[in-house]
Amino acid sequence: MQVSAQKIVVLGTGGTIAGTAAQAGDNIGYTAAQVGVGELLAAVPGLEAVAGGPLVVEQVAQIDSKDMEMGVWRALALRCAECMRDPAVRGVVITHGTDTIEETAWFLHSVLHASKPVVLTCAMRPSTALVPDGPQNLLDAVAVAATAGAQGVVVVAAGTIHGAQRVQKVHPYRVDPFSSGDAGPLGWVEEGAARLVQAWPQAPGGKAAAAVASMQADASWPWVELVVSHAGASGRAVDALVREGVQGLVVACTGNGTVHHALGGALARAQAVGVRVVRSTRCAEGQLLPTAGDAFEAAPGLSPVKARVSLVLDLLH
Numbered sequence: 001m002q003v004s005a006q007k008i009v010v011l012g013t014g015g016t017i018a019g020t021a022a023q024a025g026d027n028i029g030y031t032a033a034q035v036g037v038g039e040l041l042a043a044v045p046g047l048e049a050v051a052g053g054p055l056v057v058e059q060v061a062q063i064d065s066k067d068m069e070m071g072v073w074r075a076l077a078l079r080c081a082e083c084m085r086d087p088a089v090r091g092v093v094i095t096h097g098t099d100t101i102e103e104t105a106w107f108l109h110s111v112l113h114a115s116k117p118v119v120l121t122c123a124m125r126p127s128t129a130l131v132p133d134g135p136q137n138l139l140d141a142v143a144v145a146a147t148a149g150a151q152g153v154v155v156v157a158a159g160t161i162h163g164a165q166r167v168q169k170v171h172p173y174r175v176d177p178f179s180s181g182d183a184g185p186l187g188w189v190e191e192g193a194a195r196l197v198q199a200w201p202q203a204p205g206g207k208a209a210a211a212v213a214s215m216q217a218d219a220s221w222p223w224v225e226l227v228v229s230h231a232g233a234s235g236r237a238v239d240a241l242v243r244e245g246v247q248g249l250v251v252a253c254t255g256n257g258t259v260h261h262a263l264g265g266a267l268a269r270a271q272a273v274g275v276r277v278v279r280s281t282r283c284a285e286g287q288l289l290p291t292a293g294d295a296f297e298a299a300p301g302l303s304p305v306k307a308r309v310s311l312v313l314d315l316l317h
């Protein structure tokens with residue numbers, strides 16, 4: 001069925017894009033997640049023209065993304081899945097904080113069959129800034145969501161389109177804080193048009209989607225912690241976590257997946273009693289290359305925080 005003027009659904013979750021400061025010149029002393037997503041959209045002239053159809057606004061959460069919870073992820077996944085099925089919806093835009101946007105993007109990429117665009121966007125400056133970056137990012141995100149043929153979960157900020165797998169926040173202050181490392185971005189948004197240099201992400205098929213859908217909103221998710229291998233590391237934190245019942249451990253390893261011998265001993269003990277142990281690398285670029293006979297499995301191409309998301313979903317599955 002051909003549907004004219006499909007809508008774009010905009011889901012608000014908070015972040016600096018919805019933040020306010022007491023003084024317009026203050027780009028760091030603000031409170032995130034104060035302004036409703038409807039108000040944010042109303043402040044961007046011409047948004048509906050760029051969308052090419054109606055914009056439907058829903059406030060899913062109103063939080064600083066450092067406090068992101070699995071319950072919000074579940075609500076986002078369920079609403080996005082409905083939008084993927086609804087022929088009246090062209091795409092989804094999600095406003096989010098920059099701090100954990102890469103984790104939410106990877107989670108949604110992993111659980112959705114994203115046959116339409118799911119575009120996360122954000123800002124580094126609060127809505128009250130002298131020169132806020134949120135309105136342009138919102139305009140660009142809507143332009144990407146309205147692009148013919150677009151699909152998959154992407155992050156749009158500072159005129160750049162990043163795929164969910166590679167995007168990482170690499171800077172705490174500048175208005176373009178993201179990098180896709182040596183893989184590079186998928187493309188850019190220029191005057192309302194997406195210029196791609198890589199293909200849109202493939203819709204992976206909704207791994208764990210059913211498990212997420214069947215969860216109660218307040219259910220507890222598998223307990224997976226991150227540990228870091230570093231100079232002078234010990235295994236004491238890992239031993240304590242195992243005593244407390246941790247189900248999975250992701251190790252941010254040195255170099256190509258190496259682990260301090262003291263930490264490695266504790267991880268082996270954890271694995272022996274059934275705790276899943278997964279290695280990722282601390283290196284910002286490249287990806288871990290597993291070798292035959294590695295003691296612990298690896299998550300090539302995933303940063304430690306994304307490897308953690310994948311392990312949570314594996315254990316849920």
Ligand code: SIN
Nearest residue numbers: 015016065097098099
């Ligand atoms: C947040 O992540 O919610 C606050 C920081 C930001 O959006 O830049």
